[in-house]
Amino acid sequence: MALSARLEIRQGQGLVITPQLQQAIKLLQLSNLELDAFVEAELERNPLLQRDERDAEPEAEAVSDGPGDLSADRIDDSAARAELDTVHDDVSPGERATGDAEHTPGGAAEAGGSVDWSKAGSGGSNYDGDADGLEGILTHEKSLHEHLHDQLSASSLKGAEAAAASVLIDAVDEGGYLRAELAEVADRLGCDIEMLERVLAVLHGFEPVGVAARDLRECLTIQLKDHNRYDPAMAALLDNLQLLAKRDMPALKRACGVDDEDLREMVAELRALTPRPGAAFGGEPAQTVVPDVYVREGLGGMWHVELNSETLPRLLVDQRYHARVSAAARTDQEKTFVSDCAAQASWLVKSLDQRAKTILKVSSEIVRQQDAFLAYGVEHLRPLNLKTVADAIQMHESTVSRVTSNKYLATPRGVFEMKFFFTSAIQSSEGGEAHSAESVRHKIRALIDAEAREADVHSDDAIVDILKEAGVDIARRTVAKYREAMRIPSSVERRRRLKETA
Numbered sequence: 001m002a003l004s005a006r007l008e009i010r011q012g013q014g015l016v017i018t019p020q021l022q023q024a025i026k027l028l029q030l031s032n033l034e035l036d037a038f039v040e041a042e043l044e045r046n047p048l049l050q051r052d053e054r055d056a057e058p059e060a061e062a063v064s065d066g067p068g069d070l071s072a073d074r075i076d077d078s079a080a081r082a083e084l085d086t087v088h089d090d091v092s093p094g095e096r097a098t099g100d101a102e103h104t105p106g107g108a109a110e111a112g113g114s115v116d117w118s119k120a121g122s123g124g125s126n127y128d129g130d131a132d133g134l135e136g137i138l139t140h141e142k143s144l145h146e147h148l149h150d151q152l153s154a155s156s157l158k159g160a161e162a163a164a165a166s167v168l169i170d171a172v173d174e175g176g177y178l179r180a181e182l183a184e185v186a187d188r189l190g191c192d193i194e195m196l197e198r199v200l201a202v203l204h205g206f207e208p209v210g211v212a213a214r215d216l217r218e219c220l221t222i223q224l225k226d227h228n229r230y231d232p233a234m235a236a237l238l239d240n241l242q243l244l245a246k247r248d249m250p251a252l253k254r255a256c257g258v259d260d261e262d263l264r265e266m267v268a269e270l271r272a273l274t275p276r277p278g279a280a281f282g283g284e285p286a287q288t289v290v291p292d293v294y295v296r297e298g299l300g301g302m303w304h305v306e307l308n309s310e311t312l313p314r315l316l317v318d319q320r321y322h323a324r325v326s327a328a329a330r331t332d333q334e335k336t337f338v339s340d341c342a343a344q345a346s347w348l349v350k351s352l353d354q355r356a357k358t359i360l361k362v363s364s365e366i367v368r369q370q371d372a373f374l375a376y377g378v379e380h381l382r383p384l385n386l387k388t389v390a391d392a393i394q395m396h397e398s399t400v401s402r403v404t405s406n407k408y409l410a411t412p413r414g415v416f417e418m419k420f421f422f423t424s425a426i427q428s429s430e431g432g433e434a435h436s437a438e439s440v441r442h443k444i445r446a447l448i449d450a451e452a453r454e455a456d457v458h459s460d461d462a463i464v465d466i467l468k469e470a471g472v473d474i475a476r477r478t479v480a481k482y483r484e485a486m487r488i489p490s491s492v493e494r495r496r497r498l499k500e501t502a
Helices: 019-029 032-045 056-063 078-084 105-110 133-138 144-153 159-170 182-189 193-203 216-226 232-239 241-245 249-256 260-271 319-328 332-369 371-376 386-393 397-403 437-449 460-469 476-485 491-501
Strands: 049-051 293-297 303-307 315-317 408-411 414-417
Touching (some): 019 332, 019 397, 159 182, 159 193, 249 260, 293 332, 303 332, 437 460
Antiparallel strands (some): 293 303
16 A cells, blocks of 8 residues: 655634633632732732732722622522422521622621621731731740750750751651651761660650650650559550550450459550640641631521632732833834733733632522521531532533632631532432432431440441431441541440440
8 A cells, every 4th residue: 555645624623722711710720829829920920910909899899890790699589498498487498598798898898787707807916017916926836846956955965966866856747756767867877876776765755755756655655654654564555556446355454464444444544645745836837718708697587698808819900000111112022021911911800800700609609509508507408519500600510610629608607618518419218309418427427426325326227227217318338438438436336435435
């Protein structure tokens, strides 16, 4: 078969995503911290962008401008009322569907004298403009490493031993355990391992008791010796911690050579120890979740959905500076640069505005769908998927998925990630409305928490029967999966614990 080259022309259609559209899609899934970092980078790169330092009200009005774009702002509650009238005859959850609310902090304050949630938590005293304030400066919590180094400076270790001790302290993790092999440290420092053993013995005398241990057994041994409670029976118990984890008391009695009463006392002493001695010291500060949307109950039992203006970057295009640099541009390269910066700045301002509107649309629809949860609790959480929300607000599922990633709603029942409200459906045994998987997990936990005696312990099969009587059609393996996901032990283990407690 002969091979030859030829030229063909074909016509076709294809979907091409422009770089601007790709960045607009990326903005949707960014969290508020990631968005703030992205905006800071754009402010440094684009000279025509500047922050809007005016009051937050004009910016928030721009977000809520255009009732046609925010069709999810005012939600008809007739459908929710019809669905949930059968659940509670006195008050319909549908009557609590999202109401017509102002989406700005200023507007929220004008509507019936409601509280401006966006300012919550912003109080406190500052010192010379420092955001942390004077109290934050004076209440610095000493870390575990700082505490150990302070004790090292007051110890008897000098010279090479002090240097080796400093290396070992740096290898202690936040829990207080030594995460380095002595042989590797000795080889790296060029010293004898016997010297490291002596240094480590000194570190074992530091506070908190049990610090710099290499494993759990050594940590507990150090604490028992400090309490003068380390004897051969306790050593045997520490050698068989796996039996204690399994609660195999007969095997433990044989291993330790003690009776039931002595074993109970030894286990009680062991439980009084600290398995993580370094946990009491300050580590990295915990990052507080900042909600993107506030949901509050307004007048007439309506749910008001408001964007958190603190998480919305407010940017402006500096038109004066644009006009000045445009007039001063001489070469084609300068004119192109100014034109590109103006186009990108304008695009970013519009994209941020559209992002805020999209978040508001999605969160408003979630509140409408999960109105019963806000009104009555987790047992009334409805099954919900991305397609349901996407069809209701006429968006694509991928857009809803990006919007709900790393976004949080502050509700009267707590702060929840938007993904929390999307749960799978479990069919009803009576052919009624399906149940949310989260509400079923709550029912399972409630049944197990109510167990007070050995006779009250429910097996997975018994839980299946109880749930079926309540109208939940669920398989035994599903109950076991949910129970294990909640880290609840089996019925055999729960009976054993109740017996020991009794």
